[in-house]
Amino acid sequence: MRYASTHKERTHQRIIEVAGRLFKERGIDATGVALVMSEAKLTNGAFYAHFASKEALVEEVIADQLRSQLELFQDAPDDLSGLEVIAREYLSPEHRDSCGSGCPSAALLDELIRRSEPTRQAYSDGLVRIIDTLQEHLPRRSPEEAKSLVLALVGLLVGTLQVARAVTDRGLSNSVLESGLAAALTLMKSPWPDASESLAQATS
Amino acid sequence: MRYASTHKERTHQRIIEVAGRLFKERGIDATGVALVMSEAKLTNGAFYAHFASKEALVEEVIADQLRSQLELFQDAPDDLSGLEVIAREYLSPEHRDSCGSGCPSAALLDELIRRSEPTRQAYSDGLVRIIDTLQEHLPRRSPEEAKSLVLALVGLLVGTLQVARAVTDRGLSNSVLESGLAAALTLMKSPWPDASESLAQATS
């Protein structure tokens, strides 16, 4: 072998990680293959020795990003306090201010909705795994309750972070994060209603 | 006048509305000026008689979209039941399945974060107006509580809709919508905690 047997594999992984950061910082469409390769200290041409197309890269990046996010969540304690730690870190100003190293869902969600079937499937599979993992933090609830709560929390965290990033007023942005966190903590300790119940019925 | 005095103005507005739909369906970067103009039954060249650049169109589209969204919310009753109606319609399968005619935040949020300063400002201004309007649905709460709750609800609705759109499994997608709605209703009737309070403290 002219290179170490792991050489190409490591280059491949480096491209995926660099692309992940650039996609999250700049958007997928706005990040060219040439830029990804130059940031990975390579030239254009080498790209197609690693990936069949840009979309194939996108698909691998998404799978890789969701795997990383899953591992991050798995580091937290396996109970309700772990879920609180996750929410606090997720809705922190630091996470808001670092798209490139942050959650792929918050950075790419509505771009992903419009991409190829395999890419969307890669995202969806990764998200299902994350949901399953988060559910394990709620052993005191029934599986149905736990799953429903986790789904709502995922939506809340992702949406709140995005809104906090979009708003131009820094003070308002901080309020968005704090409000989202307060809501997350409220949900974690609330009894879980049936969604078919209306507010009027529930409060009367 | 060779045309009715309102002719150009109406064409201008038609371009903005067509572009709004296309941007939300396909993404901003992925929607070319030529496509927008042909869908508006015009040719390329007329574009620059109406807008200084594509980004100027984006800015006007965003302002227009948030104005429409605000009007939609203003149609609901001015109390807590109105907020429930809004949440139910927002998290409906119909809204999930119609990006083009739906909420601009859900369709474009993370693309907006990366656009020009004036475009982001247009979005931010529109969102602030929406938040102020939604707050009026909560006369029973203190202004601080009402604002915090509304901010969290906005994050929850936007994030939940995006996740429901991204997930490839239809059953899971429906569960996401139902869970998000259940969470929204729970938040509307819960007492509002201080975000600095931790879950451990609150539950012990």
Next chain:
DNA sequence: TGTACATCAGTGAACGCGCGTTCACTGATGTAC
């Protein structure tokens, strides 16, 4: 041990294409006299 050849990750110039943008022009209709 020395030489010819095979391997293959990476190089870098080139390709066609669609993008945002420009511009000379059209043609319908109003105004001047």
Next chain:
DNA sequence: TGTACATCAGTGAACGCGCGTTCACTGATGTAC
């Protein structure tokens, strides 16, 4: 009333540019004999 000109929303071909992709090549190192 008739004719020459002005107005201006819209036309459609063309521009340079950067994109994703292709391909003939390089050069370091392994293998054959």
